[in-house]
Amino acid sequence: xxxxxxxxxxxxxxxxxxxxxxxxxxxxMIPLIQKETVxxxxxxxxxxxxxxxxxxxxxxxxxxxxSATFVGFRVAGVPGAMCATLGVVLPSFxxxxxxxxxxxxFENIAAVQYAFNGxxxxxxALILKALWSMYKQCPKSPVSYVIxxxxxxxxxxxxxNVLLVIxxxxxxxxITSLLAERRQKQ
Numbered sequence: 001x002x003x004x005x006x007x008x009x010x011x012x013x014x015x016x017x018x019x020x021x022x023x024x025x026x027x028x029m030i031p032l033i034q035k036e037t038v039x040x041x042x043x044x045x046x047x048x049x050x051x052x053x054x055x056x057x058x059x060x061x062x063x064x065x066x067s068a069t070f071v072g073f074r075v076a077g078v079p080g081a082m083c084a085t086l087g088v089v090l091p092s093f094x095x096x097x098x099x100x101x102x103x104x105x106f107e108n109i110a111a112v113q114y115a116f117n118g119x120x121x122x123x124x125a126l127i128l129k130a131l132w133s134m135y136k137q138c139p140k141s142p143v144s145y146v147i148x149x150x151x152x153x154x155x156x157x158x159x160x161n162v163l164l165v166i167x168x169x170x171x172x173x174x175i176t177s178l179l180a181e182r183r184q185k186q
Contacts, residue, residue, distance in 0.1 A: 007076040008083040014041065015068045015087030024123025026056075026063030029088075030130035033067055043075045050137055058166055064088055143176045 014036050022029045030053060037043045044052070056066035065085055072084025106112045138144060147169050154160040154168075 004076050004079060008072070008079040010041075011072045011075050011080045012083035012087040015072070015084045016091060018068075019064070019088040020091035022064075022126070023119050024126060026065075026067065027130050028123050028126035029064045030067070031126060031133060033064075033071070034133065037071050044071060046137060048074075050134065053134065058163075143173070147172055
């Protein structure tokens with residue numbers, strides 16, 4: 001079996017496991033993607049994860065699928081991208097298909113409602129872990145904190161479009177970097 005095909009199948013299996021054992025969507029998958037692709041497989045670096053997340057958030061589509069596609073492409077080209085995408089999507093698709101048939105019968109049972117409340121709490125913990133991991137790796141400066149706080153206020157409280165906020169943050173970061181570079185040259 002050619003190396004690229006073996007790597008693509010390995011990528012499929014890794015992302016299938018991530019997709020099968022993560023509840024809560026893409027942000028909850030980030031710590032698992034980081035652990036699998038950086039720590040276990042050494043396919044990419046921690047810096048790559050930050051770039052992947054930034055790109056995956058800025059492009060249309062779910063962050064988990066975009067991240068999987070990017071990692072798969074880096075590891076095994078187009079076949080790797082296809083296998084990673086299929087791997088991360090297939091478990092959720094199968095679970096949702098199965099659950100949709102039986103959920104109507106069980107949705108009013110208290111134990112089921114309590115289970116979903118527990119799952120939501122666990123998902124929140126995974127999202128907070130991803131946030132903490134990204135925070136530790138991001139450069140810390142007064143400008144970074146201003147951008148972060150402003151983006152939070154604009155999206156959470158003023159309900160501004162997230163894409164517009166991302167573009168504005170990028171422009172603000174670019175302008176402040178260029179001004180800082182100019183000051184250093186003088």
